[in-house]
Amino acid sequence: MDESFADLSGLPEPLGNFARSIQSRVLQWTGMPVGIGIGHTKTLAKAAQHASKLYRKQTGGVVDLRADHAVRWLLERMPCNEIWGVGRRLTEHLKSEGVTTAWHLASLDPKTVRQRYGVVLERTVRELRGEACIELQEAEPDRQAICTSRMFGSRITTKPAMQEAIASYMHRATQKLRNQKSLTSVFRLGIRTSPFGDEPRYSNATTVTPPYPTDDVLLLTGLASQALDNIWRDGFRYSKAEILLMDLRKRGEYTADLFTPTQSTRSDELMRTIDKINGRFGRNALRSGRMPMAAAWEMRRELMSNAYTTSIHQLMRISAS
Template sequence: MAVFCLVDCDCFYVSAERLFDPTLIGVPVVALSNSDGCVVSRCPIAKSKDIAGGGLAIKMGAPFFEIKHLMKSHGLRVVSSNYALYQEVSNRVMRVLETFVPKIEVYSIDESWLDCSGMKVDLEAFGREIQLAVKKQTGIGVGVGFGPTKTLAKAANFSAKKWRKETGGVVVLMDDIRRDKLLHWMPVDEIWGIGRKLSKRLEIMGIKKAIDLARYDKKSLRKLFNVNVEKTSMELEGVSCYALSEGAEPKQTIASTRSFGERITTIEGLREAVATYATRACAKLRSEGQLAACLQVFIQTSRFDDKPYSRAVICGLVAPSNDTREFVALALEGLNKIYVPGYRYSKAGIVLSQFVTGEGYQPDMFAPVPRRNSEVLMKVVDGINARYGRGSIRLAIEPPIAHWAMKRDYLSDSFCTDWSQLKRVKMS
């Protein structure tokens, strides 16, 4: 029988911040999304509904302006998302998990699937061993769930974290009795792969609990919804439909978009932003060994503005490339086509698509000759920026300091990703 294990970090962004800032321990803390827009991570105190016990009942996704007053009235601590720090901490956690099993699938920055099939161990004891190792080596707490399918392992992890005191953060869902007990309680919108809109449709059909979906007629589910809902139903009954991925699937698109920290009203500011985003997208493209033949550039105002405006344009290259200069020129050409003066722009972005693998690409003999030494130059640029930090070498149109950059008023230091921001310890 297949045995899947899902390891999920506890309130990951907040936990990563607490590793390097002890003053955040024991107080309510939330981490914010891009441009300090809304809450994306909450510590237990911040999300607890026990107001009498000090909880603040802050909801996931709550707009920051709605809870900002809690900083003064209840001592709420706020941090802007520090993605470089979170990725480094995530890498450390994943390296620990790789020591326990031969096969692992990194599902997100704070979650991973482990294939425990064929392992003759006490699963609950094994889960606690994983917990202890991750905590000891990284300082991050995790919840661990086991099941015969991915969906049930996810459900087990959900219950492990919901009833932390009772379970100790580890739940094994391998037997039918325990599985059905959880599914009878579990709301359908908490099932992995069942979104909010889909759950509303299911509830209209009388499918309100996970057990209802598990026992519903499979052919009807496929006919009314799609094959993925049918597979989810089968997985809830213990029939494995999803295996661990051997590796990350090749991306079909690469996007670089950001909301501006302040509105942009000139084309010069938009040119800087679009060029910067195209540069970042191309660096990602090269890191994956891909070439792209299509670029889309878009600009938009806030939908709440009195005069909302949004336009996009698709531009194509004659031959696939990953040369930053080619795509920046193309992006600026596209921007000129869609820019209209008189608007206060709040966001812009670049999307690359139509990929081909760099190693196996056969150039078109009738296409224009590519720039000389393009590959060597881009490799040198990437190497310098990897060693000395992004933007150490850049195109002239990219500003050294962007006044329109993403708003992060509560950003912590990089701690372990920037030499200049390492913690200093004074020895007395």
């Protein structure tokens, strides 16, 4: 499981009661217990959340770490390696200087820490002292590159089958591209055999530049299929392919060349229609003709765990009895 941060400014006190209402609802809806930590900074909130697990019986899984005496009590008992962002190697360096707990670290001079260890640890020290230095990330930043790459469920030995796989991977990659409203100016196509076993080995890749920045899955799939001719070799059992979209440009935020063609309005409308249909009827309800309905090379999913936290249809059911 992962975690998330939230700004609780403006909510009525006591915040501990609000945190317990969240905890109760998550448990009711999913059957999973969660720990919640409250602090003046993200690092202190993270430390409080760690304490909510460590002292679950005493705290009920909710720790409010805003009082000075509570901060000191916890940091004095918290080893450096438990601090968010302090790794094993840095912990060893700190230990050699007698810094073994979070309280020792918080007591260091931030400017000296910056000179010796860098700005990242300085921010950690300031955060442990109650000075907010790490901002909340309101939304995930757009990706600078988009990659779709999976091992095949069974080896591919023919070019038509590889073209199907590449079309499927490009379909998924361009969905991600359009979701963040970006266009790609360059993409990389790669194929390879397994690096294990006694089979003959081969790997190769090629870079393709479309005629203009685009998110058109039909154009990109056609270019990828043509590029495959340059790297395909008969006689090998291929285990993996990769599509990497690069040089991404945000729609409306780049200056096009006056003498270079741009993606047509018709293509834009077609991509919007494809996404709208797939959004309503399923991710692959509408696809390019090169994509198969089912293929032997697709990733095996017989042992895949249920998506309890990401699919409403696979949520755990809790009976009253």
